[in-house]
Amino acid sequence: MNKENKKVHTPLFTTFKRFDMPKWQGILIRVGAIAISIIISLIIAMIVCQGKPIDIAKFFFEGATIRPWKLFLDAAILLGFGMAILPAFKMRYWNMGANGQVLVGSLVSIIIMFYLKDFGMKSGFNNFLLLVFMFAGSLLASIIWAVIPAIFKTFFGTNETLFTLMMNYIASALVAYVNYVLAKGAKESPGVINMDTQTGWLHSPINEYFIPIVVIILVAVFIHIYMTKTKHGYEAIVLGDSINTARYVGMNTKKIMIRTLILSGAICGIIGFLFTSVINHSINTTTCGSLGFTAVLIAWLSNFNPLIMALVSFALAFLTLGTSKITASYQLGSNNLSSVIIGLIFFSILISEFFIRYKVKINIKRKEKEEPQKVEKVEPQEIETVKEEVK
Amino acid sequence: MFASFLTGAVAMGVVYLFGCIGETLIEKAGNLNLGIPGIMSLGALGGAIGVNLYFAIFGTGDIIGIFLMIIAIIMSGLFAALGGLLYAFLTVTLQANQNVTGLVLTTFGVGFMKFIGSSMDQSLLTRASRSIKTLFTFYEDLGVFGQLFFSYGFLVYLAFILAITLHFVLKKTKVGLFLRSVGESPQTADAQGINVTVYKYSAILIGSAIAGLGGLYYVMDRSGGTTFVEANIEAFGWLSVALVIFSMWKPTIGMVGSIIFGGLTILPNYLGISNVQLKLFAMLPYIFTVIVLIVTSILDAKTSKPPQGLGINYFREER
Numbered sequence: 007m008n009k010e011n012k013k014v015h016t017p018l019f020t021t022f023k024r025f026d027m028p029k030w031q032g033i034l035i036r037v038g039a040i041a042i043s044i045i046i047s048l049i050i051a052m053i054v055c056q057g058k059p060i061d062i063a064k065f066f067f068e069g070a071t072i073r074p075w076k077l078f079l080d081a082a083i084l085l086g087f088g089m090a091i092l093p094a095f096k097m098r099y100w101n102m103g104a105n106g107q108v109l110v111g112s113l114v115s116i117i118i119m120f121y122l123k124d125f126g127m128k129s130g131f132n133n134f135l136l137l138v139f140m141f142a143g144s145l146l147a148s149i150i151w152a153v154i155p156a157i158f159k160t161f162f163g164t165n166e167t168l169f170t171l172m173m174n175y176i177a178s179a180l181v182a183y184v185n186y187v188l189a190k191g192a193k194e195s196p197g198v199i200n201m202d203t204q205t206g207w208l209h210s211p212i213n214e215y216f217i218p219i220v221v222i223i224l225v226a227v228f229i230h231i232y233m234t235k236t237k238h239g240y241e242a243i244v245l246g247d248s249i250n251t252a253r254y255v256g257m258n259t260k261k262i263m264i265r266t267l268i269l270s271g272a273i274c275g276i277i278g279f280l281f282t283s284v285i286n287h288s289i290n291t292t293t294c295g296s297l298g299f300t301a302v303l304i305a306w307l308s309n310f311n312p313l314i315m316a317l318v319s320f321a322l323a324f325l326t327l328g329t330s331k332i333t334a335s336y337q338l339g340s341n342n343l344s345s346v347i348i349g350l351i352f353f354s355i356l357i358s359e360f361f362i363r364y365k366v367k368i369n370i371k372r373k374e375k376e377e378p379q380k381v382e383k384v385e386p387q388e389i390e391t392v393k394e395e396v397k
Numbered sequence: 398m399f400a401s402f403l404t405g406a407v408a409m410g411v412v413y414l415f416g417c418i419g420e421t422l423i424e425k426a427g428n429l430n431l432g433i434p435g436i437m438s439l440g441a442l443g444g445a446i447g448v449n450l451y452f453a454i455f456g457t458g459d460i461i462g463i464f465l466m467i468i469a470i471i472m473s474g475l476f477a478a479l480g481g482l483l484y485a486f487l488t489v490t491l492q493a494n495q496n497v498t499g500l501v502l503t504t505f506g507v508g509f510m511k512f513i514g515s516s517m518d519q520s521l522l523t524r525a526s527r528s529i530k531t532l533f534t535f536y537e538d539l540g541v542f543g544q545l546f547f548s549y550g551f552l553v554y555l556a557f558i559l560a561i562t563l564h565f566v567l568k569k570t571k572v573g574l575f576l577r578s579v580g581e582s583p584q585t586a587d588a589q590g591i592n593v594t595v596y597k598y599s600a601i602l603i604g605s606a607i608a609g610l611g612g613l614y615y616v617m618d619r620s621g622g623t624t625f626v627e628a629n630i631e632a633f634g635w636l637s638v639a640l641v642i643f644s645m646w647k648p649t650i651g652m653v654g655s656i657i658f659g660g661l662t663i664l665p666n667y668l669g670i671s672n673v674q675l676k677l678f679a680m681l682p683y684i685f686t687v688i689v690l691i692v693t694s695i696l697d698a699k700t701s702k703p704p705q706g707l708g709i710n711y712f713r714e715e716r
Binding site for chain 2: 034102158164165167168169173174175179180182183186187189291296299300302303305306309332336339342344345346348349350352353356357359360363379393
């Protein structure tokens with residue numbers, strides 16, 4: 007190519023990496039992005055519902071705050087899912103299977119609860135034993151579900167993203183099948199198990215939301231300590247940062263990976279047990295909704311910080327309850343407005359991340375070039391097919 | 398019986414084939430798009446809006462199939478490509494993490510389809526579906542042969558044509574060579590004077606539009622326009638992504654693979670089993686996918702490797 011004839015092209019935008027942004031500014035940008043996306047979502051809601059903005063806002067806040075315990079429970083469950091996937095994600099292990107892991111855990115404890123009903127009814131102690139069995143079953147099932155993909159990942163490098171996703175659908179088919187079997191083929195689902203005797207139900211003080219919330223807060227604290235203060239957590243982080251470094255310093259990477267996934271599975275098992283024994287006493291394929299996915303996004307975009315994850319979980323639970331009230335009030339038939347809003351919020355957070363990490367500068371007709379070491383990246387429409395450095 | 402099973406397998410497999418071709422094109426440019434389920438949902442929604450648009454323009458009288466098809470395809474491709482544009486902007490221009498962006502797109506796309514779709518008139522879709530389900534009306538005269546090859550709607554043939562076209566573009570043309578080099582090593586491609594950004598954007602936009610047709614095909618043709626909101630497009634999207642791995646990034650193998658995946662999806666209906674067992678056998682395609690994932694990773698053959706730059710954003714200044 008003829009260098010002399012090639013005009014030096016100065017891009018309209020240049021982006022620099024930022025190092026100096028104060029923390030509050032970053033938070034402000036993120037909050038601003040979230041606010042903008044919520045406004046956009048409410049405008050969409052307004053158009054679809056054809057209602058007054060005041061009404062929509064009213065329904066939104068009413069729906070979110072009318073049952074504060076439910077709000078806290080939803081937030082806690084979302085946080086629980088986040089905590090289940092956090093250790094694995096720190097290792098750069100994309101566990102998309104939290105849904106499936108929780109489902110099988112819950113399913114196994116449902117089965118135990120259903121078939122050991124007579125045993126549990128005999129005495130208070132037997133009921134306690136039944137709960138222990140249910141807990142153990144749930145824990146074991148979830149751990150197995152989480153560890154299977156991990157084993158193949160460690161030994162053969164199998165793609166864990168798709169593997170865990172498929173495990174979700176397999177779990178979901180199992181749930182549909184077992185529900186049919188428990189209902190003796192008469193209906194799709196047996197509904198609430200042991201409705202009459204309440205055998206295998208864990209009675210929570212204050213109300214049914216109390217135990218799950220407390221347990222998940224404890225789990226979150228535990229995971230935080232595990233990741234920041236223990237050797238195990240540290241090893242997982244090193245593995246995620248650089249697997250070669252981990253190998254070089256003599257860590258057993260296979261052991262670490264499987265151990266961490268056992269922990270992930272165990273947390274899913276705890277949530278599954280809570281679903282069965284305290285919250286639902288029943289199971290269906292949509293028990294987990296898309297919590298597993300949402301939790302992945304929360305964990306990633308909170309930078310794996312448990313406190314931020316808790317706040318974001320709370321905000322999303324607030325949103326989901328609020329929007330479900332909107333859709334119910336306007337009889338929209340499906341509560342997917344929340345997924346739309348959650349999608350928009352995460353899109354805007356992703357966009358805002360760019361502005362936090364980079365500084366964009368508009369170039370107005372300049373002859374001299376930028377200092378090369380500071381140029382981070384260039385807007386696409388302005389990239390020349392060949393960019394020659396002309397000295 | 399077997400002929401009807403095979404026909405069903407092809408018809409079901411086309412949903413996956415569209416997704417697979419689209420994702421293959423995107424992955425060849427080095428981007429792992431986990432937003433395919435969302436993009437397919439957007440395509441389905443766009444197609445449904447296209448159908449409504451058609452009836453708004455031409456009235457609800459006799460359906461002119463070709464116009465209906467064109468409008469539906471354009472709208473479906475447009476919606477899906479818009480989803481793709483968002484993904485491309487975030488991952489190529491703003492350097493966002495590809496997996497996370499894809500997942501957000503899936504959450505958004507699936508939710509958006511169900512949210513808007515729930516307030517849509519289903520009867521129009523059902524009517525439209527009936528008019529496009531068969532392209533060649535003479536197939537019944539040809540017996541089994543006709544059923545196997547000529548009993549489908551236009552989109553089925555389009556899917557296979559696209560797969561073969563993509564194969565030739567990737568293997569035989571300069572554009573294909575450049576695209577593959579962008580996916581393998583954007584640094585090298587850039588040094589060669591290939592505009593990495595343009596290639597990535599084009600591949601993602603076109604790939605998304607194609608994947609979106611999978612959603613359109615499912616709601617309009619395969620399901621007969623009846624199960625729009627309940628449509629399990631999300632699962633089909635994931636299976637499409639898995640099919641890409643099964644096909645070893647080759648559209649020709651993808652065509653065969655799609656029929657296998659389609660066959661496994663509809664197989665339980667042909668086994669003569671009870672409703673209860675049907676629920677259990679619904680996991681067949683997923684189990685098969687798991688086996689495929691495991692076997693391909695164990696074999697670790699040289700030919701089955703993904704593009705080397707897959708999933709990694711290209712920072713131009715990090716050369």
